[in-house]
Amino acid sequence: MKIEILGMGCATCNKLEDTVRLAVSEMGIDAQIDHVKDIKQIMTYGVMTTPALAIDGVIKAAGKLPSLADIKQMIGNK
Amino acid sequence: MAECFTTDNGDKNKLNYYIPFVLIPLAILVYFFLEQGVDFLVYGIFQMDKSAHLTEAIRFFLYDTPKVFILLTVIVFVVGIIRSYFSPEKTRKALEGKPLFIGNVMAASLGILTPFCTCSAIPLFIGFVESGIPLGVTFSFLVAAPMINEVALVLLFGLFGWKTALLYASTGLLIAIVSGWVIGKLKVERFVEEWVYEIKAGDFQVEERKVTFNDRIQAGYTAVVDIVSKVWIYIVAGIAVGAAIHGYVPENFMASIMGKEVWWSVPLAVLIGVPLYSNAAGIIPILQALLEKGASLGTALAFMMSVIGLSLPEMIILKKVIKLPLIIIFVSVVATGIMIVGFLFNLIY
Numbered sequence: 001m002k003i004e005i006l007g008m009g010c011a012t013c014n015k016l017e018d019t020v021r022l023a024v025s026e027m028g029i030d031a032q033i034d035h036v037k038d039i040k041q042i043m044t045y046g047v048m049t050t051p052a053l054a055i056d057g058v059i060k061a062a063g064k065l066p067s068l069a070d071i072k073q074m075i076g077n078k
Numbered sequence: 079m080a081e082c083f084t085t086d087n088g089d090k091n092k093l094n095y096y097i098p099f100v101l102i103p104l105a106i107l108v109y110f111f112l113e114q115g116v117d118f119l120v121y122g123i124f125q126m127d128k129s130a131h132l133t134e135a136i137r138f139f140l141y142d143t144p145k146v147f148i149l150l151t152v153i154v155f156v157v158g159i160i161r162s163y164f165s166p167e168k169t170r171k172a173l174e175g176k177p178l179f180i181g182n183v184m185a186a187s188l189g190i191l192t193p194f195c196t197c198s199a200i201p202l203f204i205g206f207v208e209s210g211i212p213l214g215v216t217f218s219f220l221v222a223a224p225m226i227n228e229v230a231l232v233l234l235f236g237l238f239g240w241k242t243a244l245l246y247a248s249t250g251l252l253i254a255i256v257s258g259w260v261i262g263k264l265k266v267e268r269f270v271e272e273w274v275y276e277i278k279a280g281d282f283q284v285e286e287r288k289v290t291f292n293d294r295i296q297a298g299y300t301a302v303v304d305i306v307s308k309v310w311i312y313i314v315a316g317i318a319v320g321a322a323i324h325g326y327v328p329e330n331f332m333a334s335i336m337g338k339e340v341w342w343s344v345p346l347a348v349l350i351g352v353p354l355y356s357n358a359a360g361i362i363p364i365l366q367a368l369l370e371k372g373a374s375l376g377t378a379l380a381f382m383m384s385v386i387g388l389s390l391p392e393m394i395i396l397k398k399v400i401k402l403p404l405i406i407i408f409v410s411v412v413a414t415g416i417m418i419v420g421f422l423f424n425l426i427y
Contacts, residue, residue, distance in 0.1 A: 010197030039200055039398070043277045048166040048205035049198040063166070063198060 158301025189222030214262015316363030351384030376423030
């Protein structure tokens, strides 16, 4: 599984990365976590708000910091 | 520059739905009887001397603090619910293909209602440009979004009355519309970084689940928790400053430098205000102090607009997508607009 955090380094984006890492470690799954900071790459997803969260290339959340439980659910449903 | 007030705490229980319908009327009831209550407390129970400065200061503090917090909570809650109906993606769709002037009016109005934070300024800018929205229209959005916000409105309403709040909102909107329109007329497309035009944005496909009204109530709660936890300290400080100077610093102390007879007070206020950045709540204590001590309304409003509407951090972020000449044009056009508003108010009042 590939999890991408799309954000240009704002505080909320970093918090999202931390939350995702926590979710992944708590769930004990094997996932590749990337923090995409390049705006051109971010724009290829078409999001207009950051931070955004993409799991296996599909945008799951944009412009907000989902809760740990929500992130776990997004990962779990995959 | 709005901050990112977007935490989803995800705790959605059924009870949520009913609480506001009990709490809001209760809050309004408290609001209307607050002054009598505080008077009773200060003069009746504490038996304080009516003519003393200290009494006046304490009464001011005890009355204004709960008043502003009630207003803030209710308004932020309602705005949080309203905002859940808007998104940058929907706004972009609405603005696509709109001609310049109508586009500016719509962009400025939507700028107030669309949830937006500065960390999203670049993706938003590119997203707008990508879908062919004129630069002038995009700038109307970028001016209105930070300048007119609910915290500023609540504080102006609570501390200086509804006329000041209304003046602020309407002139802020006007500045956003006109500056965007002017920038649009200036043909500034060449000052956008070339790579912005080359970006091929993908299709946005968030997996939307059905948003229930309960979710919107939740959005209201989230907004209240996020905003109030961030601004309460400034508000208390602001009211404390207001209370402290209420009667202590000589009246009209500021009038000689920031009064309406001093023509250069408006440009000076804007010049100082532009590089400064503070959230709306942080600027209120200063505004309170200025107005109380004889600064004129136009000068004070111009100062506030330039602080929260234009800021160095925002310019640095925008610098990644637009070249320096456009940043300078942007700042000068908006600053000029703010000055005109300042002068106008000093003239009228």
